[in-house]
Amino acid sequence: MQYRRLGKSAIVVSDICMGTMTFGSQTDEAAALRILDRCYDAGINFYDTAEGYPVPPDSKWVGRTEEIVGKWLKTKPRDAIILATKVSGPSHVWFRSPCRNGMTALDRRNILGAIEASLTKLGTDYIDLYQTHWPDHDTAYDETMEVLDELVRAGKVRISGCSNETSWGLMKSLATAERLGTARYQTIQNNFSLNNRRFEDELAQVCRKEGVSLIPYSPIAGGVLSGKYKGGARPEGARFTNYLAMGGRQAQMGQRFVNDRSMHATERFIAIAAEAGLDPVTFAVAWSKQHDFVASTIVGVSAEDQLDPILAAADLVLPDAVMQAVNKVSREVPYPMG
Numbered sequence: 001m002q003y004r005r006l007g008k009s010a011i012v013v014s015d016i017c018m019g020t021m022t023f024g025s026q027t028d029e030a031a032a033l034r035i036l037d038r039c040y041d042a043g044i045n046f047y048d049t050a051e052g053y054p055v056p057p058d059s060k061w062v063g064r065t066e067e068i069v070g071k072w073l074k075t076k077p078r079d080a081i082i083l084a085t086k087v088s089g090p091s092h093v094w095f096r097s098p099c100r101n102g103m104t105a106l107d108r109r110n111i112l113g114a115i116e117a118s119l120t121k122l123g124t125d126y127i128d129l130y131q132t133h134w135p136d137h138d139t140a141y142d143e144t145m146e147v148l149d150e151l152v153r154a155g156k157v158r159i160s161g162c163s164n165e166t167s168w169g170l171m172k173s174l175a176t177a178e179r180l181g182t183a184r185y186q187t188i189q190n191n192f193s194l195n196n197r198r199f200e201d202e203l204a205q206v207c208r209k210e211g212v213s214l215i216p217y218s219p220i221a222g223g224v225l226s227g228k229y230k231g232g233a234r235p236e237g238a239r240f241t242n243y244l245a246m247g248g249r250q251a252q253m254g255q256r257f258v259n260d261r262s263m264h265a266t267e268r269f270i271a272i273a274a275e276a277g278l279d280p281v282t283f284a285v286a287w288s289k290q291h292d293f294v295a296s297t298i299v300g301v302s303a304e305d306q307l308d309p310i311l312a313a314a315d316l317v318l319p320d321a322v323m324q325a326v327n328k329v330s331r332e333v334p335y336p337m338g
Contacts, residue, residue, distance in 0.1 A: 001043035001314045004295045007186025008211045009159045011128060013046035013082050015289050016314060017215060019300035020047065024064030025054035026237070026302040029071070035304050036072045042311050046296050048189075048215070050086035050133055051118050052097050056243070056250060059098040066121035074123060082128045084215075086163060087114040089134035095249060097133075106136035106144045115151055130157040131189060135169045141176040149182035161187030161215075167202040174210055185212060187295065192216035194225055194269050194284055195262050196337045197330055204293050213295035219288035220299070221337070222257045226281050227270050229258050237302075262336040268329045276322050281309035286316040287326060 002015045018039045023032040036047070053065035066085065073081060088097040088104040097104045104110055119125065130151065136144065151157040162173060162185050170188055177184035188207065192199045192214065199214065207214055220226055222239055234241040243254035273283035288297040299310045 002289075003045075005213070006129065006159065006161075006215075006295050007213045009186045011082060011159060011186075013296045014044045015294075015296050016044055016285070016310070017046040017048050017084075017296040017298045018044055019217060019298040020049045020065050020069055021053045021055045021300060022302045023049075023054055023068045024061050025056070025058075026239075027054075029068050031304060032068050033072050035301060035307065036069070037075075038304065038307055039311075040076060042307075042314070045080060046082045046084070048084040048217075048298050049122075050088070050131075051114050051121075052086070052088045052099050052133060055095075055239075056246070057095045057098050062098040063117070063121055066118055070121050070123040078124060083122065083124065084129035084131060084161075085118050085122065085127055086131040086133035087111050087118075089132045090136050090138075091134060104134075106132055106139050108143060108147045111144070111147045111151075115156060119156065126156055126158065128158045129161055129187060130159075131161040131163050131187070132165075133163050135162065135165045137169060141172050142180060145173060145177050145180060145182045145184075149177075149180075152183040159183070159186045161185050161189060163189035165190065167206055170203065170206050170212065171210075174212070187213045187215050189215045189217055189298070191218050192288060192294075193219050193221045194287055194326065194330075195221040195257075195265055196335075198335065204291075207293040214291075214293050215296050215298055216288055216294060217298040217300075219297050220281055220284045221262070221266075224257050224262060225266055225269060225284040227266065229263065230267065230270075256337050259336075259338075261333060265329060265333040265336040268333070269326065272322060272325045272329070276318070278316075279309040279312065281306075282312040282316065283318075285310055285313035286318050287323075289313065290318055290323070 003012050049065050049069050088099045089106050091097045096102050148160045228235050240254040240258050243250040270280045273280045
């Protein structure tokens with residue numbers, strides 16, 4: 001396992017991060033605790049959750065993920081774990097946050113209420129990385145950055161970051177923090193995979209120039225890059241099988257990941273992986289980690305046996321010829337996810 005610094009901070013994390021968004025819905029507590037233990041034994045020190053988890057968002061189980069992670073955290077030395085969680089922020093796209101009855105603006109009241117609830121569920125007195133889950137471009141960045149700075153000064157948060165943010169939003173937050181003299185965002189957590197390389201268009205330059213680390217989520221494109229949806233397959237219990245059947249916003253999200261272009265690109269990537277002698281999941285995770293603006297790649301599983309190909313990506317470096325073959329597919333099938 002390799003370790004990298006988050007932004008310009010003092011925090012160093014494993015370059016694979018365990019995401020937990022299925023814990024408490026698709027994955028029961030016993031299985032989740034086994035998964036977390038195995039990741040810890042493999043050298044993973046970085047774990048990501050959110051106040052709004054598990055998914056799909058639902059008031060009947062919201063907050064359960066943090067409770068499960070908190071139970072596990074008690075079994076480990078606290079200083080050995082880099083723990084990340086998120087305050088919801090307004091829901092812009094495929095779901096409405098079940099937190100606070102959907103009232104999740106990134107203002108002082110909501111952020112202070114969210115951090116206290118997360119600390120209680122997680123059973124800890126500080127969060128290593130506290131992130132805004134969705135941006136709030138209608139609330140003054142001054143207010144958001146000032147209250148996050150208060151949390152850092154109070155010792156409740158070590159560093160802060162953003163998620164699903166735009167180039168404008170990231171630069172706006174950095175400029176605001178510089179102007180106010182507050183703590184800045186050290187990380188950004190956005191979707192990034194072989195099937196979704198939009199981050200490289202603009203945000204990668206912001207990260208390089210401003211010293212912000214990407215911690216990408218969905219490196220396997222929600223399981224699509226494993227090949228399990230190949231040929232129109234709809235595996236029982238799989239996330240996008242469920243989403244496509246749900247209709248509405250969930251179905252729209254499912255169609256973004258599972259469509260003709262993404263299936264075509266996926267088949268070509270799987271062929272490249274096979275030629276390199278790699279499992280397609282191992283291949284996708286290794287590719288995600290192999291970028292200078294990436295600090296740690298967030299992976300997720302719903303069952304323990306799904307960890308094997310992910311952990312096989314530790315210390316794996318793809319040869320230049322393989323990276324060039326990937327780039328050729330990306331040029332010929334640009335933006336498979338739209």
